[in-house]
Amino acid sequence: MRRLLWAVILLIVLSMVTFAIFYLVPRLGGATPETLAARYVGRAATAETVHLTAEKLGLLDPVPVQYWHWLKGIFVGASYDYGSGVEHCPAPCLGYSFITKQPVWPELLDRAPVTISLVVGASLLWLIGGVSIGVISALRRGTIFDRGAMGIALAGVSLPIFFTGLIALAFFSYQLRITAPGGSYVPFSENPARWAYSLLLPWITLAFLFSAQYARLTRAGMLETMSEDYIRTARAKGLPERKVILKHALRGALTPVITIFGLDVGLLLGGAVLTEKTFSLNGLGKYTYDGIVNGDLPKILGVTLIAGFFVIMANLIVDLLYGVIDPRVRLE
Amino acid sequence: MTTSALRDLVLRHPGQGDEQPFLEVIDLQVHFPTDDGLVKSVDGLSFALDRGRTLGIVGESGSGKSVTSLAIMGLHTRPASEQSRPGAQLGGEVYLDGEELLSKTPEYVRGLRGKRMAMIFQDPLSAMNPYYTVGQQIIEAYQIHNQVNKKVARKHAIDMLGRVGIPEPSRRIDAYPHQFSGGMRQRAMIAMSLSCDPDLLIADEPTTALDVTVQAQILDLIRDLQSEFNSSVMLITHDLGVVAEIADDVLVMYAGRAVEYGSADQLFNRPAHPYTWGLLGSVPRFEGSRSERLLAIKGTPPSLINVPSGCPFHPRCEFAARNEGLSEEVRPELAPVEPGHTVACHLSPTEREQIWEHEIAPQL
Numbered sequence: 001m002r003r004l005l006w007a008v009i010l011l012i013v014l015s016m017v018t019f020a021i022f023y024l025v026p027r028l029g030g031a032t033p034e035t036l037a038a039r040y041v042g043r044a045a046t047a048e049t050v051h052l053t054a055e056k057l058g059l060l061d062p063v064p065v066q067y068w069h070w071l072k073g074i075f076v077g078a079s080y081d082y083g084s085g086v087e088h089c090p091a092p093c094l095g096y097s098f099i100t101k102q103p104v105w106p107e108l109l110d111r112a113p114v115t116i117s118l119v120v121g122a123s124l125l126w127l128i129g130g131v132s133i134g135v136i137s138a139l140r141r142g143t144i145f146d147r148g149a150m151g152i153a154l155a156g157v158s159l160p161i162f163f164t165g166l167i168a169l170a171f172f173s174y175q176l177r178i179t180a181p182g183g184s185y186v187p188f189s190e191n192p193a194r195w196a197y198s199l200l201l202p203w204i205t206l207a208f209l210f211s212a213q214y215a216r217l218t219r220a221g222m223l224e225t226m227s228e229d230y231i232r233t234a235r236a237k238g239l240p241e242r243k244v245i246l247k248h249a250l251r252g253a254l255t256p257v258i259t260i261f262g263l264d265v266g267l268l269l270g271g272a273v274l275t276e277k278t279f280s281l282n283g284l285g286k287y288t289y290d291g292i293v294n295g296d297l298p299k300i301l302g303v304t305l306i307a308g309f310f311v312i313m314a315n316l317i318v319d320l321l322y323g324v325i326d327p328r329v330r331l332e
Numbered sequence: 333m334t335t336s337a338l339r340d341l342v343l344r345h346p347g348q349g350d351e352q353p354f355l356e357v358i359d360l361q362v363h364f365p366t367d368d369g370l371v372k373s374v375d376g377l378s379f380a381l382d383r384g385r386t387l388g389i390v391g392e393s394g395s396g397k398s399v400t401s402l403a404i405m406g407l408h409t410r411p412a413s414e415q416s417r418p419g420a421q422l423g424g425e426v427y428l429d430g431e432e433l434l435s436k437t438p439e440y441v442r443g444l445r446g447k448r449m450a451m452i453f454q455d456p457l458s459a460m461n462p463y464y465t466v467g468q469q470i471i472e473a474y475q476i477h478n479q480v481n482k483k484v485a486r487k488h489a490i491d492m493l494g495r496v497g498i499p500e501p502s503r504r505i506d507a508y509p510h511q512f513s514g515g516m517r518q519r520a521m522i523a524m525s526l527s528c529d530p531d532l533l534i535a536d537e538p539t540t541a542l543d544v545t546v547q548a549q550i551l552d553l554i555r556d557l558q559s560e561f562n563s564s565v566m567l568i569t570h571d572l573g574v575v576a577e578i579a580d581d582v583l584v585m586y587a588g589r590a591v592e593y594g595s596a597d598q599l600f601n602r603p604a605h606p607y608t609w610g611l612l613g614s615v616p617r618f619e620g621s622r623s624e625r626l627l628a629i630k631g632t633p634p635s636l637i638n639v640p641s642g643c644p645f646h647p648r649c650e651f652a653a654r655n656e657g658l659s660e661e662v663r664p665e666l667a668p669v670e671p672g673h674t675v676a677c678h679l680s681p682t683e684r685e686q687i688w689e690h691e692i693a694p695q696l
Contacts, residue, residue, distance in 0.1 A: 229458035235407055236453075237473040237524070238446030251463045327508045328462055 007316050014308040019067050022297050033059035036297075056080075057098075070095065070301075094305060095298030097291075104302035107287065112306075114185060115283035118275065119268045121199055122206035127261060130211035134218025135250060138226065149215060156212030165205045165278035172201055183280035202279045206272065210264060214257060221253030228252065255325055259318055266314025270307020352430055353380035354564050355404070355532055361423035362396070362403050362588075369637040373399040375588040376424075378666075381581075383531070386558065386565040388579030388596070390572060390611065392633050396588040397568040401534045404566075405451055406433060406441035428532065447477040450525035454537040456517035460509040466493075466520045467505035474527045492523040496553060515546035519553065526557060533558070534566045539574060551577050572615050576600060584608050587634050587644040590666060594673035604675040604684055606649050609692045627695060643678060651679060651687060 026036065034047070037054035054060055057080060058069055069078065073093035080087045080096050089096045089103040096103050133153075137146040172179040179201040186194040225231065226249050234248045235241075271285030280286075284303055291299030322329050362374040374396040381387045389397050399420075402408050408420035426433045428449065433441055453459040460469060470489040471482065478485070486505070493501035496519040509517055518538060525533060535554060539547035555578055558565050567579060575582055575596065582599040584592040584607060592605040603609055613627030631648035634640050646652040646659040658678045666674040669681060677684070 229453060229455065230461040232407060233453060233459045233521075234461070235442075236405060236445055236451045238442050238444070238476050239472070240442065240476075248461055251461075326463065327465075328510050 003316060003319055007312050010312050011305075011309060014312070015071070015305055016067065018301055018304045018308070019070065020063065022301050023063050023066060094302035097296050097298050099294055099296045100299075104298055107299075108284065108302060108306055111282060111284045111287045113187065114281050115269060115271060115276070115285060117188060117195065117199055118202055118206065118272055118281060118283060119265060121196075121203040122210070123261070123265050123268070125203055125207035126209075126211035126214055127257075129207060130214025131218045131250075131254070131257060133211070133215040134253075135222055135245065137215065137219045138222030139245065141223065146219075150219070153212035153215045156208050159209070161205060161209055161274045162278045164208060165202070165275065168201055168205050169279070182278070185281055202275055202281065205279075206268075206275050213260070217257050217260060218253055221256060222249055225249045225252040255322075258321060258325060262314045262318035262321070263311070266311040267307075269310040269314075271303060352427065354383045354429055355381040355566070356427040357400070357404065357424070358427070359424040360400065360403060360426065361421070362399050362408065363421040363423075364419075365421065366637075371636045372639060373420075373588055373636055374403065375639070377585070377588070377590055378424075379583050379590065379593060381532075381564050381566060383564055384558070384562045385580045386555075386567060386578055388575035388582045389566065389568045389585060390570060390575055390582060391585035392570060394633050394636065395585040397570075397585055398536050399588075400585075401451065401536055401566065401568055404428075404433070404532075405445060405449060405534065406436075406438065407445075443477075446473055446525075446530070447528045448530055449532040449534065450528070450530040451534040451536065452518070452521050452525050452538050455541045456514065456521045457509060457541075459521060460517060462509055465506050465508055466512065470505075470520070470524045470527055473524050477528045488527065489523070492527050493520065496520070496523040496526075496557070497549075498523070514542050515549060518542060518546075518550050522550075522553065522557070526561065526563075529561055530563060532564050532566065534568070536568045537570070538567070540569070540571070547574070548577075554578065572611055584611070587639055588636060589644065590674075590676065591645065592675045592677075593666065594670075598670065598673040602670070602673070603688070604669050604673070605677050606651050606679075607645050609688070610648075612696055613692070643676070654683065655679060 033054040034050050036059055037057060038050050058066055061069070072078070073089060073091070073095070075091055077091035078089045078093045078096070080089065080098070087096060087101065092105050094104045094108065097107075100107075133149050137149050140146050168179075169182055173181045180198040184198045186198050188195040222245075226245075228249075231244060231249055234244045239248075269284075271283065271288045273285035273289055275281070276283045276285035277289055284306065287299065288303045288307075290296070291303060357380070358378050360374055360377045361372070364371040364373060373394075377396070377400060379387065389400070391397050399408075403420070403422055404426055408422065422434055424434065428444070433444070460466070464472075467486065467489050470492060471485040474480070474485045474488050475482075480488075490501045490505050493505055498504050498516060498519055504512075504516075509520070512520060518541075522538075533554075538554065539550050542550060551574060554565060554567075557563075565578075567574070569575060579596045582592075582594065582596050583590055584599070584605060586607050592599065592603065592608050599608065600612075603612060607629070610627070610629035614629065616626060629648060630650075634644055634647070640647050641663075642661045643649070643652065643659040643664050649659065652659040655678045662678070664676040664678050666676045668674050669684075679687070
C-alpha cells in the first residue's frame with residue numbers, strides 16, 4: 001500500500017517536472033507566449049490575433065496555473081478556444097494537439113496496442129532466448145559455444161536497432177521475402193496469424209538487441225550460484241544434475257534478470273522509438289517521434305507521462321515480485 | 333604396496349573376523365591440477381568403518397578431511413565430465429558395502445547419494461537453498477529415491493522434523509531456512525540427510541558454525557539417531573572434544589595422509605604420534621590455572637604442492653632430530669604399535685614411550 005502511494009506521488013512529481021520542462025525551458029530560450037501561440041494560428045496572423053489566441057489558450061497565465069488547468073483536464077476534460085472555434089477535449093484530457101487538432105488521449109489509446117504487441121512478443125523472445133543461452137554458456141564455460149555466444153552477445157549489445165533492423169528488413173523481407181515488410185501491421189483482433197507474421201521481424205530484431213544483455217547477466221548469475229554450498233547439498237541428496245541446475249541454480253541467478261526485465265519492458269512500453277521508426281510501426285514510439293519532429297508539445301507531454309507511468313508501474317511490479325522470488329525480502 | 337597388504341593395515345576390531353567392513357577406503361588419492369602444480373589433497377589414505385560405528389577424522393584445515401568425504405560421496409567434478417574446468421584426479425578404491433564406487437559411473441553413484449550415503453555440512457545456512465522452504469527441501473530429498481506422492485512425502489518430512497527435535501514440525505515445515513535459528517537449521521539439515529534412512533552418514537564439521545550449547549545438542553542428536561537408524565557415521569572435525577564425545581575410532585590426518593589411527597580409547601590414552609600429542613596439547617581444559625598457556629603446534633600446515641620430503645610433519649616436529657635424519661628422507665608408513673592401533677612415525681617404540689610418559693603426558 002505504501003509503495004502504491006509512492007508510485008502515485010512519483011507520477012505527480014513526474015508530470016510537474018515534465019510540464020515545467022516543456023513550458024518553462026522554451027521561455028529561457030527567449031520564446032514568449034506569443035511565439036508558442038503563433039504555432040497554432042494561421043500563417044498570416046496579425047500580432048493582435050496571436051496575442052488573443054495566447055490569451056484564450058491560457059498561455060499568458062503563470063505556469064502553475066497552466067499546470068493546474070492541464071491537471072484538471074485529466075479528470076474533468078477541457079475546452080480550448082483558439083479563435084476559429086471551441087475545441088472540446090473530454091476527460092481524461094492529457095492535452096490537445098493544436099497541430100493535428102486532436103486530443104492526445106484517444107490517439108495514445110489508438111497507438112498503445114501496437115507498442116504493447118511489439119514489446120510483449122520481443123520481451124518473451126529475449127527472456128527465454130537470453131536466459132537459455134546464459135545457462136548453457138555458464139555450464140560450458142570456456143567452450144566454443146560459450147565464446148561464440150558471448151561474442152555474438154557483444155555484437156548484439158553494440159549494434160543499434162536501425163542498423164540490424166534495416167539489414168534484417170533488406171535481407172528477410174525484401175531479398176528472401178519470408179517476413180513481412182515494414183508498415184504492414186495487422187491488429188491482433190483482426191487476424192492473429194497476420195498479426196504475428198507482421199511483427200515477427202521486429203520481435204526478433206529487438207529481442208536480439210536485448211537478449212545479449214540477458215545472456216550475459218544469466219551467465220554471470222549462474223556461475224555465482226553454481227559455486228554456492230546449497231548446490232553441493234542438492235547434489236549430495238542425489239538430485240539429477242538437470243534438476244540441480246534448473247531448480248536450484250537458476251532460481252538464484254534469475255533475481256537480477258527479473259529486475260532488469262521489468263525495467264526494460266516498462267521503458268519500451270513508453271515507446272520503442274527507434275524500432276517503431278525502423279519498421280514503420282504506428283505505435284507510441286512513432287507518435288513520440290512525430291511529436292518531436294513537429295514540435296507538438298502537448299503530444300510529447302502526454303506520451304512522456306504515459307511512458308513514465310509504465311516505468312513506475314514496472315518498478316512497482318518488480319518490487320512486489322521480489323517478495324515472491326526471494327523469500328528473504330518478504331515482509332514478515 | 334599391494335591392496336591386500338594395505339587391507340591388512342586397515343583397522344580390524346577384535347572379534348570382527350574377516351567380514352568386510354561397511355565402508356572401506358584403500359589408498360585413496362585425490363589430486364587437483366592447478367596452474368601452480370598438482371595439489372595432492374589426499375595422498376594414500378586407507379581406513380575402514382563398520383556398521384553402527386562412528387569414525388572421527390581429525391586434522392587441521394587443509395589436511396584433506398573434507399576432500400576425502402567428497403570423494404566418497406562422488407561429489408568431486410572429474411576431469412572427463414567437464415573439459416573446461418580441471419576436476420579432481422581420483423585414485424585408489426572406495427568400497428561401500430562391498431561395492432567399489434570410484435569405478436562406477438557418476439549416474440550410478442548419484443543413485444546412491446542421499447539413499448545409501450548422506451552428508452551434512454558445516455554451515456547449515458549456506459548449505460540450504462534460501463529460495464525453498466525447509467519442507468520443500470526435505471520432501472525433494474525423499475522423493476528423489478522414493479516413488480511417493482507429495483502428501484506422503486510431506487507427512488514423512490514432518491515426521492523427520494519431529495524426530496530431530498524441531499517443535500511444531502507441521503507448522504515449521506513451511507518456514508524458510510533463514511527463519512530458523514542456527515541449531516534448528518542444522519537439525520533440519522540432519523532431518524533432510526536422514527530422510528531416506530542412509531547407511532552411511534558423513535558429517536563434515538557439523539557443529540563448527542554453532543553455539544557451544546547447541547553443539548552438544550547436535551552431537552547428542554547424531555548419536556541418538558545413529559543408534560536408532562543403526563547407520564555408520566563419519567565425523568569430520570578439527571575439534572578433539574567432539575571426537576572424544578562421540579567417536580568409536582579416530583583417524584588423525586596430516587597433509588593428506590593418515591598419521592595415526594586407532595580406537596578413541598587408544599588415541600586419547602596412549603597417543604603415539606607427535607602431531608596427535610600436539611593436537612591434544614592444544615585443547616583448552618577446565619582444570620589448571622588460567623595463566624597456563626595452550627601448547628600450540630609450531631609452524632603452519634605444509635603446502636600440498638611441495639609436500640615436505642620424508643615425514644611431512646618433520647619441519648614442525650620437535651622430535652624429528654632424534655632419529656638421525658630419517659624423518660627428513662624417508663616417508664614413514666603406518667605401522668602397528670598395538671593391536672588395532674597404527675602410527676606413521678620413525679620414533680622407535682621405546683623412545684616414543686619415553687617421550688610420552690616423561691615429556692608429554694605431564695603437560696596435558
